[in-house]
Amino acid sequence: MKAVRRISTTSRITPTRWVHPQSSIIRASISSKASSSKSQNQIDNKANNSTLATLKPTPPEVPFFQELKPPQTQHQQSPKQxxxxxxxxxxxxxxxxxxxxxxxDxxxxxxxxxxxxxxxxxxxxxxQPIPDEAQSNSLLSRLFSRESPxxxxxxxxxxxxxxxxxxxxxxxxxxxxxxxxxxxxxxxxxxxxxxxxxxxxxxxxxxxxxxxxxxxxxxxxxxxxxxxxxxxxxxxxxxxxxxxxxxxxxxxxxxxxxxxxxxxxxxxxxxxxxxxxxxxxxxxxxxxxxxxxxxxxxxxxxxxxTDYRRIPRALSKVYYDPLTPENEQEINKLFDSFASANPSDPPIPNRKIMTWGRALIVPESTSKVAKFDFADLCDQPLSASDYLEVTKNFETIFIKNIPKMGLDKKDMARRFITFIDACYESKTKLFVTSEVPVFKVFSDDPNESLPQHHYMSDHMRSVMDDLGLSKDDVGTSSMFTGEEEVFAFARACSRLVQMGSKEWADTAGHS
Known part of the structure; x- marks a missing residue:
């Protein structure tokens, strides 16, 4: 339904895992899916886009998972054939x-x-058929039925x-x-x-x-x-x-x-x-x-x-830093280009999308492309269900003015991580402007006089190693201390790196 992309200034791209440890952030995302059958189906069946082999840019005329059409023959084939x-x-x-x-290979x-x-x-x-022991919808009757050995x-x-x-x-x-x-x-x-x-x-x-x-x-x-x-x-x-x-x-x-x-x-x-x-x-x-x-x-x-993470890949320019007038102009040009693709679907201001009975305002959007300021998404009390609704509605999302986040912005950082998870799982194409390279927005200031162990605990090293990340790649953050938070942070960094790759840019957005 949607598509996600990410870019890195490194030559090492790390596809991340979908496996979520017991993160409160991820639990919130999963819980919203249990409440909405539409969102559940979206998350259950969307692709994680991990690399099977070294990917080349996809020719525009060939969708990533295009179904083959049956060959034209003189003899009619059965569906199974x-x-x-x-x-x-x-x-x-x-x-x-x-x-x-x-x-x-x-x-x-x-x-x-x-x-x-x-x-x-x-x-x-x-x-083998599994008999439905009870004719009623009562879970109790199904539990105590003895008809099916x-x-x-x-x-x-x-x-x-x-x-x-x-x-x-x-x-x-x-x-x-x-x-x-x-x-x-x-x-x-x-x-x-x-x-x-x-x-x-x-x-x-x-x-x-x-x-x-x-x-x-x-x-x-x-x-x-x-x-x-x-x-x-x-x-x-x-x-x-x-x-x-x-x-x-x-x-x-x-x-x-x-x-x-x-x-x-x-x-x-x-x-x-x-x-x-x-x-x-x-x-x-x-x-x-x-x-x-x-x-x-x-x-x-x-x-x-072969470690495909270490194979150099062409990077797609989707993340723009630092926050300069030039980068602001570039991101606006990109949005205008995407938004003008369909003349019958022009961008409109303040579109409303409903989630859990509440209206979420999208500052500027077409039916497929949306543009937000970071504060619109992460500086107000939105939840995983809100972000799932956004990524369900829009294939391409622009976010402007992402700040570097420290302890004073911990709630914003948690929301941003939840938003990245929703984008990744929905394969949403992402363009951003940020104060620092976007996958380093959670990093601590290395000039601050915090003890070294505060930056990289043994658990953090283990998680980063599992995800193929290094401290030099993404930095670390002292605001994430618990096991669940550390994993969510590391996974979000890894996903942001992958979503900035050329492969993601070429394949994201195709339902």
Missing amino acids: SILRDVTPLRQYEKLIDTGVLRG DHQTRIIQKLQNLHTQLLDYEP VPTSSPENTPKGLYLYGDVGTGKTMLMDLFYKTLPPSLKRKRRVHFHAFMIDVHKRVHAAKIAMGFNGGDPILPVARDLAREAYVLCFDEFQVTDIADAMILRRLLENLLKYGVVVVLTSNRHPDDLYKNGIQRSSFLPTIDLLNTKFEVADLDSG
């Missing part, structure tokens, strides 16, 4: 190479072939799931998107979702199940797994990561029951199953989940030995 011939992960990957979007082809094999198996896979093992014809892991920049999200987008239209019961968003949903369902069970108690995981299996028998989780003890405690039983109901699961992660939840509280209780992943899934390493 057409799907098998044209819209498959392997053929779409080959098309991206042929059109110059990707540069392939043998390792990538090997991974694509695994996805192709699973895709082919799913064409003929019919999961619990399966003891996965159906024999269930394809084995995939667990794809690799470092930042190895193309996990792009692989997931390529696989999901090529699933046949006839496969209606499917879901692609960020893993953190999925677990938020699961916890809400478990809570509702416990309430319905009342004092008699019972296992709330089984009915939750049963309902999830009814809704989708192909589940694609992006950025599988376990950082929370509550998640760790229910994942084994949840995955076990999903597999028993014939659900096929595809996961991406930045860690091998053996490395999940390292040093976590009561990790011994999580070990059965690791065994389950290693035995019930095909585990594939996406690391081809």
Whole structure:
């Protein structure tokens, strides 16, 4: 629906992960999605645009994920024959190479072939029906119904799931998107979702199940797994990561029951199953989940030995700093250029968009392009739901006058991070003017006499390393101290770097 872009003055581009730790900022974003089915669908099914291979600029006439049309032949093909011939992960990957979007290699082809094999198996896979035990909509009646016995093992014809892991920049999200987008239209019961968003949903369902069970108690995981299996028998989780003890405690039983109901699961992660939840509280209780992943899934390493983050890329001029009259003039010219693309859709002042019954004023916008001052978005009490609504409405967003943010602007910084998350997840194209390079707006002043450990804690070093960032790349900020805040800060920096790349500039904005 929307598109995001980012630019960096460095030659090192770091695609970030979608995996959200238990950040209050990200929880707010996910919670808003649970409230709005439209926003939920947008976040569940949007691409994270991580790089599978070195990307070249996309030719304007070739959309990034253009569906192939069936060839004209004298013989009519059945729908399934057409799907098998044209819209498959392997053929779409080959098309991206042929059109110059990707540069392939043998390792990538090997991974694509695994996805192709699973895709082919799913064409003929019919999961066993899961009876709806209750005719009423009462969760209570469904929980206590005895009509549907619990399966003891996965159906024999269930394809084995995939667990794809690799470092930042190895193309996990792009692989997931390529696989999901090529699933046949006839496969209606499917879901692609960020893993953190999925677990938020699961916890809400478990809570509702416990309430319905009342004092008699019972296992709330089984009915939750049963309902999830009814809704989708192909589940694609992006950025599988376990950082929370509550998640760790229910994942084994949840995955076990999903597999028993014939659900096929595809996961991406930045860690091998053996490395999940390292040093976590009561990790011994999580070990059965690791065994389950290693035995019930095909585990594939996406690391081809090439760190795509370190391949120099052409940068697109989308971030302008410092705040000078010249940069102000350039950003206004860009906005005028985008806004004049459709004469029948001229920019209008003070457009109102409604979110949660409130009107949010957009200072200047067409139906697809909007321009804000930083204060319009981040210096007033807006929430993740507001930012999701903005990115849902506009494919391209201009923000002017982003300041350098220190401890005196912590609330503004948190809102800006939430806004960046919404832009990234919606693939919104972004243009900004800022006081300093935009991915350094959270940095402390290095001339201030704060102790060195205050700038870079051990946890901060670990997070920055996971995201492929260095202190020299983005700086650090002493205003983010808790684990959740540190991760949100580092992820936002990494996303801003990626959104300024030429690849993002060429592909963002295509729904």
